[in-house]
Amino acid sequence: MASPRTLTRPGSAGSSSTTSRSSFESRHKSPLSVSSSADYNSSRTSQDSSFSNDAPVHSSTNKWTSARRSYTEPIVKVSSHSQHSDGGKGRRKTLMTPQRLSKRPQSPTGPSIGTKYTPKAPGEGFGNLPEEILLVVLAELKKVHLDAGSLSCSTCWMRDLASLSLSCKKWWGAARTTLYEDVQLIGNDSILHTKKKLKMKYGTRLKLLRRTLRARPDLAEYVKILKVPAMPDAAKNKKDQDEYLDQVASVIMACPNLERLPGFHPAYTHEFPRFVHALSTRKKLQERVWIISESPFQRQHRYKASDDSDYLTPVIAPNSLLPEQSIDFLMFHSNWSHLKTLVLHCNQGGIVDSPLLIDTLKQLPALENLHVSSFSESSFNDTTLLSLPPLRSLRLDNLAGVTDNGLSSFASAGKSNGLKTFSLNSLPLLSLPVLARLFSHLKSLTHFTVSQVPSPSLPTGVDIFLHPYLASSTLQYLHWEFTNPGDTTANEILSKAISFSGFPALRTLRAPTDSDGSLQKLCKPRDRIELSGDRYRNGGCESMPSMPFAAPTRPFSAGNGQSGPRDPTSQPSLTRSAFSMRLENKSQCSAESNVQVTGMSLSIARMTAQRRIDTAVSAPQYHIIIWDPEGQFLERFAVGGFIGDLGSKINYSLRPDVDGMDEAICRIEGAGGLLQGGDETNLKDNCTGSWNMEAGERSKGKGKDRWWHTERGRWREMPLEKLF
Structure with missing residues (x-):
């Protein structure tokens, strides 16, 4: 038999092969060929094998001329023994499955032959999570x-x-x-620990925590926030209270990286308790609250009020501190290089001298937020104000020593350029030009709060001819509150300033004493401003108002059709609140007349603002009249109006700083204040762990030992940022 090399192909087959191959090479080769890659590989394999020494030619017809090649498909030659593996029938097989027919993606660098995908073991993916x-x-x-x-x-x-x-x-x-990182010990200790195991009156959890932190210093380094229980009821005398403070101090000393101690602010009487000393040694402390109380070593004398302090709370100021007391107070601040927030509140009879306060603030290089309240004139005055370091937030509350001249000089000082939040509460700010100077000189001011009884006014003989008189290009939030009845001078000037684009960046305005709605008209319209709980408050009216029946009407219309005109106020609107309808009856409620007297009550302010909204909706804003093509009158609609400015970017808000409070501004003392403990001792809605039990276990009495714990209140932290 002749060798495969000596055989000659028919001329027609050779020419056809040459023509088909050249046309195939010149044809556009799309990677998305409609032909199967398997057909092409088998055809190409048979053609390539026809030129080999071992593969004979079985047919003169070229089988691969109709195949199409894809660039994404590799070409693999087949060994000669593949002919005999199928019984000598001449069928060719590829050694690799094409990429488009493979069950898994190929490697970008090339095909990997013989590799298999091995699934991960259970838990291996979780172990690799960061x-x-x-x-x-x-x-x-x-x-x-x-x-x-x-x-x-x-x-x-x-x-x-x-x-x-x-x-x-x-x-x-x-x-x-x-x-x-955040240890929260709230409420009373378990009776099982106090009486049976450790036999202590209080502080069992503090003792166990201290033992753990001392035995494991690696865990003690994680503690940054420590919430200790409030002063227990069992500590009735001063000896027991000092003993409890010593327990807290021992836990503080075991936390080297402590930054915050929220919800626990005992009074300081210029003595040397271990609690104050323990806090002074924490070098990473970031906030501190000082409640300065009367010292038993000072003699008290009555403070003589100045002419500008008629609206301030009388203060009884003691004599100056002893030298050793001043040195101790100064040394307590020497290690706080990371302190950012400092709150200074003085109870009746407490004192910190003004020079001592200035020297103390100089030892705090990272101080950003400062709150000073209820200090006498000798403790905090204009000199102290001008000596303050550069701050980001400053709140001055009930300070008789701060005058209009001091505030004007403070605004002009260069150190106040970085001040962003400024709050003035219960100060004798009586000059409107001083307020205008604060707005114009504080270049970085974004949040401003002013709340006092008298309204600042213009000097005698001074008139305003150019508006805006009050202007700030950076102010974004404004709390505006003057509780003096009948004094609306400041509200009128502010409304004109907003109308003449004096506050282009203002986005939120809170004005509880906006009695005539002049400021509400300049803000975005709102359909609902009262809260759901306001209708159940006893604001001088019945607690549960009755909803009268309202017949269905067209939305936003109270029209008169062909039957004749109709009074738009004859039927109550579906969008009006129950409280606003109750306020309309003047014989039952006089909340509107008392809104200026009780201007700090946000519930009454929201009720009055909602009544203005409902009144504007019920009154027709414009009329729509429909005629037929012949000019005959068909129907007339009176579309309800709204209160506000559609083009305004200002949001009219009457929400408090702390949810649930009826006062707008958060304070140190009073209901919901900083010293209330965050409802830690609330006995109405405590937790025993039973919420985690199933219904069957609860009914059968099972699972109590598994989920039960001592009944404790739900503590809600009030961050110090709420004070600014």
Whole structure:
């Protein structure tokens, strides 16, 4: 038999092969060919094998001329033994499945032959997760337990963290950071620990925590926020109270990186307690609240009020501090190089000399936020104000020593250029030009609060001819409140300033004493401004108003059709609130007449603002009249109006700083203030852990030992940022 090389192809087959091959090479080669890659590979393999020494030619017809090639498909030659593997029938097989027919993607650098995909073992993917993702999951778990409206408490939250940390080492690494970074000990101690195990009256959890932190210094380094229980009821005398403060001090000394101690602010009487000393040694402390009280070593004398302090609370000021007391107070601030927020509040009889206060503030290089309230004229005056370091937030509250001249000089000083938040509460600010100077000189001011009884006015014989008289290009938030009845001079000047684009960056305006609605008319229209709880408040009227029946009417219209004209106020509007309808009856409620006297009550301010909105909706704003093509009158609609400016960017807000309060501004003392403890001792809605029990376990009495804990209140922290 002749060798395959000596065989000659028919001429027609050769020419056809040459022509087909040249036409194939010149043809556009699309990577998305409609022909199967398997057909092309088999055809190309048979053609290539026809030129080899071992593969005979079985047919004179060229089989590969109709195939199409794709650039994404590799070309692989087949060994000669593949002919005999199929019984000598001449069928060719490829050694690799084409990419488009493969079950898994090929390597970008080339095909990998003989490799198989091995699935990961269970838990291997979780083990490769970074710890940052686990911390985010634990942060969401904290929100579920501690956010407002939750049935859980901090005890249930820490118990879940402890259980989760025992599941595996991966969770333990993330859970210990979350568990010890923010330690919250709230409410009373368990009776099981106080009477049976440790036999202590109070402080059992503090003792156990101190033992853990001392035995594990690595865990103590995580503690940044420490919430200790409030002063227990069992500590009735001064000896027991000092003993409890010593326990708190021992826990503080075991936390080297402590930054915050929220919700626990005992009074300072210029003595040397261990609690104050322990806080003074924490070098990373970022906030401190001083409640200065009367010292037993000072003699008291009555403070003589000045002419500008008629509206201020009388203050009884003691004599100056002793030298050793001044030195101790100054040394307490020597280690706080990271302190950012400082709150100074003086109770009746307390004192901190003005030079001592100036020297103290100079030792705080990182200070940004300062709150000073209820100090006498000898403690805080214009000299002290001008000596303040550069700040970002400043609040002055009930300070008789601060005058109009001091505020004017402070605004002109260069150190006030970086001030962004400025609050003036219960100050003798009687000059409107001083207020205008504050707006114009504070170049970085974004939040401003002014709240006092008298309204600032213009000097005698001074008139305003050019507006805006009050102007600030950077102010974004403004709280404007003057509670003097019948004095609306400042409101009129502010409304003109806003109308003449004096505050282009203003976005939020809160004016509880806007009795005539002159400021509300300049803000965005709102259909609802009262809160859901306002209708159940007893604002001098019945607590549960009755909703009268309202017949269905056309939306936004109270029209008169062919039947004749109709009074637009004859039927109550569907969009009007029950409280606004109740306010319309003047014989039953006189909230509008008393709104200026009780201007700090936000519930009455919201009721009055809502009544103005409903009145504007019921009154026709414009009329729509319809005629037929013959000019005959068909129907007339009176479209209801609104109060506000559609083109305004200002939001009219009457919400308090702290949700649930009836006063707009958060204060140190009073209901909902900083010293109230955040409802830690609330006995109405405490948590026992029973929320986590199933219905069957609760009915049968099972699972109590598993989920039950001592009944404790739900503590809500009030951040110090709310004071500014």
